[in-house]
Amino acid sequence: MMDDTDDLGADEGLDELDRHARAAASALLAQMERLVDDGDEIDRSAGAELAASPSAPPTDESVPDAPDPHVIPLGKTRSRPGSRTRRRRALAGAAAVAALVVAGGAIALADGEGAPDVTSGAAGGALLPVWLPDGLEPLVAVDLSRVAPTDRLYGEIAIYGDRDATDPWAETLAVTHFVMPEESAGGWQPDDGETVTVAGHDATLSEIDGLDSDSRGPGWQVQWHIEDGQMGVAGTNMTRDEVLVAAANVTDGPGIAADGLPAGFTELARGPLDAAAPTLGISYPPAGLAVTYHVPDEGDGMTMLHINQRPAPASAVDLLLGSADSEAITVRGTHAVVSRDHDRGIAVQWAEPEGQLVTVWAAGFTEQAVLQVVERLRPADAGQIEALLAEHAPPPPGEFDDVAAGQVEVASGAVPDGGRWRVVADPAAGESMDALTIEHVSADGGSSSGSSSGSLADTAGVPPALEVWSDSTEGGAVVYGVVAAEAATVTLEAAGHEPVSLELHTVGGWDHRVVASFVPRSGLEAVAVARAADGREVARTIVYLESLDPILPDATSSGATDGLGAALAETCETALDGTVSCSSIVTENREMTVDAPASIDRE
Amino acid sequence: VAVADKTFEAFARRQRRPLVAFAWSLTGDLGVAEDLAQDALQAAWQGWDRVGSLDAPGAWVRRAVINRAAGHARRAGREHRALSRLAGRPTATVELEPTDHRFWDEVRNLPDRQAQAVALYYLEDCSVAEIAEALGCAAATVRVHLHRGRQALARALGLEAEAKEGER
Numbered sequence: 001m002m003d004d005t006d007d008l009g010a011d012e013g014l015d016e017l018d019r020h021a022r023a024a025a026s027a028l029l030a031q032m033e034r035l036v037d038d039g040d041e042i043d044r045s046a047g048a049e050l051a052a053s054p055s056a057p058p059t060d061e062s063v064p065d066a067p068d069p070h071v072i073p074l075g076k077t078r079s080r081p082g083s084r085t086r087r088r089r090a091l092a093g094a095a096a097v098a099a100l101v102v103a104g105g106a107i108a109l110a111d112g113e114g115a116p117d118v119t120s121g122a123a124g125g126a127l128l129p130v131w132l133p134d135g136l137e138p139l140v141a142v143d144l145s146r147v148a149p150t151d152r153l154y155g156e157i158a159i160y161g162d163r164d165a166t167d168p169w170a171e172t173l174a175v176t177h178f179v180m181p182e183e184s185a186g187g188w189q190p191d192d193g194e195t196v197t198v199a200g201h202d203a204t205l206s207e208i209d210g211l212d213s214d215s216r217g218p219g220w221q222v223q224w225h226i227e228d229g230q231m232g233v234a235g236t237n238m239t240r241d242e243v244l245v246a247a248a249n250v251t252d253g254p255g256i257a258a259d260g261l262p263a264g265f266t267e268l269a270r271g272p273l274d275a276a277a278p279t280l281g282i283s284y285p286p287a288g289l290a291v292t293y294h295v296p297d298e299g300d301g302m303t304m305l306h307i308n309q310r311p312a313p314a315s316a317v318d319l320l321l322g323s324a325d326s327e328a329i330t331v332r333g334t335h336a337v338v339s340r341d342h343d344r345g346i347a348v349q350w351a352e353p354e355g356q357l358v359t360v361w362a363a364g365f366t367e368q369a370v371l372q373v374v375e376r377l378r379p380a381d382a383g384q385i386e387a388l389l390a391e392h393a394p395p396p397p398g399e400f401d402d403v404a405a406g407q408v409e410v411a412s413g414a415v416p417d418g419g420r421w422r423v424v425a426d427p428a429a430g431e432s433m434d435a436l437t438i439e440h441v442s443a444d445g446g447s448s449s450g451s452s453s454g455s456l457a458d459t460a461g462v463p464p465a466l467e468v469w470s471d472s473t474e475g476g477a478v479v480y481g482v483v484a485a486e487a488a489t490v491t492l493e494a495a496g497h498e499p500v501s502l503e504l505h506t507v508g509g510w511d512h513r514v515v516a517s518f519v520p521r522s523g524l525e526a527v528a529v530a531r532a533a534d535g536r537e538v539a540r541t542i543v544y545l546e547s548l549d550p551i552l553p554d555a556t557s558s559g560a561t562d563g564l565g566a567a568l569a570e571t572c573e574t575a576l577d578g579t580v581s582c583s584s585i586v587t588e589n590r591e592m593t594v595d596a597p598a599s600i601d602r603e
Numbered sequence: 604v605a606v607a608d609k610t611f612e613a614f615a616r617r618q619r620r621p622l623v624a625f626a627w628s629l630t631g632d633l634g635v636a637e638d639l640a641q642d643a644l645q646a647a648w649q650g651w652d653r654v655g656s657l658d659a660p661g662a663w664v665r666r667a668v669i670n671r672a673a674g675h676a677r678r679a680g681r682e683h684r685a686l687s688r689l690a691g692r693p694t695a696t697v698e699l700e701p702t703d704h705r706f707w708d709e710v711r712n713l714p715d716r717q718a719q720a721v722a723l724y725y726l727e728d729c730s731v732a733e734i735a736e737a738l739g740c741a742a743a744t745v746r747v748h749l750h751r752g753r754q755a756l757a758r759a760l761g762l763e764a765e766a767k768e769g770e771r
Contacts, residue, residue, distance in 0.1 A: 017757045021725040024703040028628065028726065031697045032620040035633060 126289045126309055126385055127358060127377035133369050136293040136305055141392040144288040144310060154179045154285060155273025158255050159322060160246075162264040169321050171237040173246045173265065176273060177254040180229040198224055198247045201231075205244070208234065222247045236322075238262075271316025271357060278308065278320070278339075278347045278359040285310040288356075291388065303364030305373065312357035320349045320359075331374050338367070346370045400441055407437075410505045411516035415440075416475035423480045423505075423516045431512040432482055438471040440478075465539035466490070468502075468515055468528040476520040479528070479543060485511040487530035487538045492519060494526035502528070611651050615644050618664060621727055626668050628722040631711055633697055643667035662736040665727075669719050669738065709759040710752075717752030720745055 155178040161168040193206030203224035220243040221234035231250060235243040242262060249260025255267070272285045288310025295303045320326055320337040329338050329348075336350035345363030348370060352358055358377070362370045380388075394401075403409050403424055412422035421440050429435035468481030468490070479502055483490050491499040502517040515528070530538040619640060626636035626643075643664045647654045654660050699707070710718050719738055723729040731749070735742045757763045 014753050014757055014762075016762045017753055017760065018725075020702070020706060020760065020762065021721075021756070024699070024706040025726045027699050027703045028624050028697065028707065029621070031699065032624045032627075035697065036620050036623045036637065 125354060125379050126356075127307070127352070128291070128380040128384060128388070129293075129307070129373050129376055130378050131376040132293060132305070132373060133365055135295040135303075137296055138291060138388060138392045139294040139304075140290075140292045140394055141388045142290045142394065143389055144285055144290055147286075156254055156271070157273045157276050157319065158253065158270040159268045159276070159319065160256055160261055160265045161268045162262075163266060163268065164264060168268055172235070172268065172322065173238060173243070173256060173261065174234045174236075174276075174322070175246070175250055175254045175256050176230075176232045176234070177226075178230040178232070178273065196222065196244065198222055198244070199250065201225070203247070205240070208236070219243070267315075269315045269318035269321070271312040271319050272310060274308070275312060275316045275349060275357055275359065276319040276322055278306075278349065278361045285312070287311055289385070291392075305360065305362040305365065305370075307358070307360050307373075307377070309352075309356045309358045311355055312351070314351045314355075316357045317349050317351050320347060323347075331371065332377075336374075340367065348374050350374075400439060408507065410436075410507055410514045411480070411503065413478075413518045415518060416520065421471075421478045421518060423478070423514060425507050425510075425514060427507055427509050431507075431510045433467045433469065436480060436482070436514065438478055438480055440471075464541075466515075466528060466530045466541050468541055468543050470519070470543050476518055478516065479519050480514065480516040481528070482512045483515050483530050484538060485513065486532050487513070488533040490515050490528055490530045492517075492526045492528050492543060497526070499529075610655055611648055614647070614655070614660060618644065618661060622664060622668060625665060625722055625726055627697060628707055628710055628726055629669070629718060631707065639668050659733070659736055662733060665723065665737040666739055706756070706760065709756055712759065713752050713755055716740075717748045717755065720748035721752040721756065724749055 155176055157174055157176045159172050159174045161172040193204040196203050196205045201224040203222050205220060205222045208219045208221055219234065219236045219238050220240045221232060222243055223230055223232040231254065233243055233247040233250060235246065246256050246260040249257040251257050288308065290306065290308045293305045317335060317337055320339045323339040325341060326337055326339040329336050331348060331350055334350055336348055339347045345361055346367050347359060347361035349357065349359045360370060360374050400422060406428060407424050407426045410423045410425045412420060414420050419441055421438065424437045424439060426435045465484040466481065468479060470477040470479045479492060483504065490502045490504065492502055493499045500519055502515045505514045505516055507514055526543050527540050528543050529540040532538050622640040622643060623636050626639040627633055630636050630639065646667050647660060647664050654663050657663055710721055713721060716738065720734050723734045723737055729737065731742045731745050734745045738745065
């Protein structure tokens with residue numbers, strides 16, 4: 001049997017092709033250097049901005065199309081070609097949804113059963129808006145005291161600088177203690193950088209380039225893994241040595257001992273990490289209330305408003321001054337800080353007399369509107385909070401939220417890890433994939449959903465007889481789609497595998513039926529075949545069972561091999577008019593016997 | 604900033620250009636390629652708690668690009684819409700020598716799986732195992748795709764004189 005090593009041996013006569021091909025590859029990659037991400041700012045578009053830009057201002061630019069259903073979007077995010085700015089905004093919007101889900105459905109409450117405990121810390125005195133911009137409604141309300149410790153990613157930060165400097169925030173040292181669940185901490189990986197030793201810990205030192213929109217300037221950062229998470233020291237406009245000295249003098253708290261600070265440096269602010277970067281929306285103090293408002297049916301997550309309140313030292317207000325575009329203002333008659341970010345929106349932060357740090361951050365609204373919300377926050381009584389949490393708390397882990405009005409749950413099922421999937425249809429959207437949404441919840445409370453758009457409808461708008469997509473999940477994939485009424489069965493077929501019958505479901509008012517089944521396979525290219533009751537083939541289409549799991553060679557492929565290994569899926573071609581044509585099913589053995597070389601040369 | 608965010612940021616920074624190049628090799632359109640790469644990275648980000656824990660998250664995003672590229676080619680309606688959108692913006696083009704352009708054109712003329720395998724092989728210098736992981740098939744299958752794809756390329760590019768010996 002041919003082994004699976006990378007040694008391809010020699011493939012005679014292709015040396016010239018290889019030279020030609022590698023030259024073409026080099027030329028193309030060189031072009032990418034020129035054309036793609038012409039600088040660090042753009043380089044960060046898929047990384048930092050995705051990760052750190054939970055929201056974006058509204059745009060009237062068209063962002064049609066939902067992501068491919070192979071994506072596992074956490075909402076109906078949209079990403080479209082267009083200007084670079086447009087893409088970045090769309091990505092920021094996607095991240096906004098991610099943050100939103102983290103703030104809601106993706107966290108597990110400590111007591112995952114039953115209604116929220118309204119007698120907890122969020123119950124009394126929290127501020128709620130008495131005025132909101134038109135269209136905003138509560139989406140998710142979370143009592144932070146009930147977030148399970150295993151889901152609580154929480155950080156403490158202290159920032160040091162020279163208060164007598166013209167701008168004390170121009171040169172700073174920040175120490176961050178990021179507490180992570182054990183599972184996350186075990187998987188911690190530092191940034192790329194120089195390996196150094198800090199207080200007996202292996203640490204990674206790297207340069208901050210200062211081009212991040214949230215950064216005030218270049219500098220250095222050093223990070224190391226500790227028992228419960230990560231410790232880090234970052235110096236903005238500080239030297240490498242200054243950062244290393246500070247890191248060597250880190251104390252619990254976290255803090256930096258005086259010996260580790262430059263002359264004149266004192267603590268400027270201290271508090272929860274999310275107070276320094278509220279728009280990240282990823283840090284959960286052990287108490288407080290977080291409420292997210294959205295515009296129902298907007299769908300793209302571009303317009304949201306969050307109100308987070310949690311206990312914190314008064315100085316935590318100033319943590320927001322570390323943002324590049326920030327300034328001190330007065331709201332509600334007290335000191336506050338406003339931070340403005342083109343992509344992430346506007347954040348306003350202040351401390352209430354009761355020791356509550358309140359942060360309002362919004363995307364898609366003017367600063368004036370946000371400030372109006374801030375000024376019109378009023379203490380809510382326990383009954384109001386109770387009602388809010390009862391109606392908008394994230395669903396218990398492993399359970400779906402209610403289906404939206406006008407939609408119907410078509411099919412659902414379990415996945416091996418204890419989670420569940422379901423396919424939801426919007427009957428009014430037409431009898432096509434456009435009407436379907438695939439949703440998942442995991443046993444630990446994570447959730448995701450994705451919609452599929454871009455029907456294969458022909459130029460006359462007639463949908464194809466069969467459209468099937470797969471959506472990966474733990475242990476396999478949910479195969480779902482739409483099939484014409486004349487089809488009596490739909491099977492998933494691949495060489496070397498027994499055909500799998502996919503379940504058909506009816507949707508009220510539709511002639512077409514919905515195909516939906518969980519398939520415990522991964523890494524397989526298969527063909528979905530629809531057949532009429534008399535066995536006549538109605539339609540077929542390729543399905544890629546993309547999996548999140550590492551892909552393993554198929555252990556169940558046909559035993560009648562010629563010793564050459566795994567099966568080769570049937571080859572199908574689909575013309576631009578939507579017509580699918582497939583070659584006859586041939587076994588890999590036969591093809592390989594005739595056609596396959598013993599090996600292929602590789603330089 | 605969350606560790607996961609930083610890890611993803613580094614991953615995305617490493618992957619973006621080669622991912623766009625790979626997508627371009629399959630589609631021939633830089634705008635579409637950028638979007639395919641971006642969509643794939645977006646998918647990776649949104650499932651990063653799982654994708655980031657894979658042994659080869661790079662293979663996962665390549666498969667995501669493959670799936671999207673396949674969808675792009677298959678969906679005429681979407682393509683038309685995409686072209687309409689593309690028409691409204693300044694377009695950057697990949698400027699290659701004619702011989703290099705021709706090579707990639709011929710790659711795109713290959714059957715999908717062959718094109719994908721060949722692109723990963725030459726462009727990303729992937730091993731057979733890596734290609735298998737990205738394509739979601741067995742290594743033996745990759746060898747077949749590579750062999751056929753390369754033979755076809757040699758023929759199409761007039762480099763078949765030496766290759767004939769290796770053909771059946």
